[in-house]
Amino acid sequence: MTDLAHIRNFSIVAHIDHGKSTLADRLIQETKTVADRDMKAQMLDSMDIERERGITIKAQTVRLEYEADDGQNYILNLIDTPGHVDFAYEVSRSMRAVEGSLLVVDSTQGVEAQTLANVYQAIDADHEIVPVLNKIDLPAADCDRVAEQIEDVIGIDASGAIQVSAKTGIGIHEVLEAIVAHLPAPRGTLDAPLKAMLVDSWYDPYLGVVVLVRIMDGKLRKGDRIRMMQTGAVYPVDRVGVFRPGMIPVDELTPGEIGFITASIKQVRDTKVGDTITTEKKGCETPLPGFKPSVPVVFCGLFPVDSNEFEDLRDAIEKLALNDASFSHEMETSAALGFGFRCGFLGLLHLEVIRDRLEREYDIDLITTAPSVVYHIHMKDGETRELHNPADMPDPSHVESIDEPRIKATILVPDEFLGDVLKLCQDRRGIQLDLTYAGSRAMVVYDLPLNEVVFDFYDRLKSVTKGYASFDYQLTGYRADNLVKMQILVNDEPVDALSTMVHRDRAEMRGRAMVEKLKDLIPRHMFKIPIQAAIGGKVIARETLSALRKDVTAKCYGGDATRKKKLLEKQKAGKKKMRQFGKVDIPQEAFISALKLDG
Structure with missing residues (x-):
């Protein structure tokens, strides 16, 4: 068993692109966990899509062994977390498995919206936090200003913040020493019954479900029969090991350690994240508090x-x-x-x-x-339904009210773009809650409807602020509003995929914008196509896509005008019949483009 005083468990938290994964690479290299010939950039980002987009999607774990300056050997368990708001769930559960965090802040950019969100999660999890100022090799780095910002905005003492360049390797040794000196050792009892937290699980085609666990008390070894306390399922443990980033089998996992087990589990659904794992016989009495399940938005x-x-x-x-x-x-x-x-x-x-x-x-x-959010519909008979798809909206005459989800959005933006950001939030039916300054940047807090944010709000925010704004949100609950279902009819046929829920006051503007856009996106056919936006039976906007036509009178040289008329009438009748039976092909890009508002 490893002495608990020589174990440190920590995660790296930061805003997107502030250098978490690069810092993790340097820590792996400095502790010689991976041979130099096997090193590659973003070592822990294993998915192609992560490497391509340069973002972390899944939290990844690695065990480092480090000999400190005091001559003692330490085991450091690192969890590299995503920075993007959509994967905040990954961050929150990783936090519960460790005792401390490295807060990485880009010394050229300063504190951003997600820096705040992720740090508050670390503070909620009772973490000891070590501030690290990254990218000091860049000419624009200003460590004093950023340290002051960390103290003002987050309220953490940053006087001893470690200055590093994760790219060039400056200051990495100091980070390792700070982890050993400032982060607390885990607690746990070896002789107590097994109590382990299920942090994550994923499917491996060769091994079945691999479960990432953090041992709180007791020990876990191959051959043990374990019980999941939430589901009550019992499994024999086939394999126990740790990540160095590859899987390395070990004899046992003891308190304070983070590792993996495989136990012939067939489906990831059988492993609930946050569940407590104990032994089948003489297990622990009380489970760990667990996590709230993630809710799709x-x-x-x-x-x-x-x-x-x-x-x-x-x-x-x-x-x-x-x-x-x-x-x-x-x-x-x-x-x-x-x-x-x-x-x-x-x-x-x-x-x-x-x-x-x-x-x-x-x-x-x-x-x-079109992406949509979940609405709560209160019917007149007292029933409440969830509406996931606008096409399934019940008859409005039976509906008492419709509640939509609201979010609290925090936007950090340089002063010169503040006006544009306020206008954008007002246009999206936002209610301003707060406006404060952190240095030369404004921090705006808005209450916004989620369905206004979900489509292209982030793109619009980036374009009006030239990419300098950062944005973070959390769901706050539901509130009733005057919402209606708007349908798009193409050639008098409703198109399900283009049905949307809109606010009644903006329905006409939104409908007109959509039909004008569709007129440009749908190719012309041999017959006239009406494109309409309607609420219930009332058409609120219409455009007509003119027909492609052949000049049927081209072969008539002079002669009686009735000959031409007859040919034109015949063509008209043919087009009318064609419109009745004709099928309109709507190209795929039309579905998404039509819904982008201010494109």
Whole structure:
């Protein structure tokens, strides 16, 4: 057993692109955990999509062995967490498995919105926090200003903040010494019954489900029969090990250690994140408090372009769901698109990542319908329903009121763009809650409806602030508002995929913008196509796409005018019949482009 005083468990928290994964690389290199010939950038980001986009999606764990300046050997368990708001759930559960955090702040950018969000999660988890100022090799670095900002905005003493450059390796030794000196050792009792926290789980095609555990009390070894306290399921442990980043088998895991087990578990659904693992006989009495399950906030439909690929899509979605517990799905059908799935995500980036993985890893062409959020509908008979898809909206005459989800958004923005940001939030029906200054930057807090944010708010925010704003949000609850379902009719047929919920005051403006956009996006056919936006039976906006036409009178040289008239009438009758039976093809890009508001 490793002495508890010589173990340190910590995570790295920061805003996107402030250098978490690069710092993790340097720590791995400095402790010689991986041979130099095997090192690569973003060592812990294993998915292609993570490496391509340069973001961390899954929290990753690695065990480092370090000989400190006092001659003692220490075991350091590092969890590298994502920075993006959509993966805040990954961050919160990683925090519960460790005792301390390195707070990485870019010394050229300063404190950003996600820095705040992630630090507050670390403070909630009772962490000891060591501030680290990164990127000091850049000419724009200003460590004194950023240290002052950390003290003003977050309220942590940053006088002893460690200055590093994760890219060049300056200051990495000091970081390791600070981890050993300032972070607390874990607590735990070896002789107590086994109590371990299930931190994460994922599916491995060779080993089945791999479970990441943090041992609180007792010991866990190969051959033990373990029980999951939430589900009551019992499994024999096949393999016990640690990550150095590859899987290395060990004899046992003891208190304070973080490692993995495999136990012939078939599905990731059988392992609830935050569950307590104990032994089948003489187990512990009380489980750990666990985590709140993740709640999807954005829903959209995924349909195969070729309806014959539906079974392939089903397999692909089920395999992806094995590795991502926060992604939910159920079957649905649509008149225009055939069979598909209604899927729930933690945010738009999460949606994009899942869609990219389906298209890339499983080679399926997809149609994605408009993202929407979950509404609560109060019926006149007292029943409350959840509405995931605007196309399923019940008859308005039976509806008492509709509640929409609201969020509290925190935006940090340089002073010169403040006016544009306030206008953008007002345009999206926002209510200003707070406006304070941190140096030359304003911190704006707004109460916004989630459905106004979910589509292209982030893109708009980045473009009006030239990329300098940072944005973070959390759900605050539901509130009733004057909402209606707006349908789009193409050639008098409603298109499910374009149905949206809008505020009554903005329905006309929104409807007009959508039909004008669709007029440019739908190719012309041989017949006239009306494109309409309607609320219930009332059309609020209309555009007509003119027909392609052939000049049928070209062969008439002179002669009686009635000859030409007769040919034109015949053509008109043909077009009328064609419009009756003609099918309008709406290209895939039209579905998404039509919904972007200010594009």
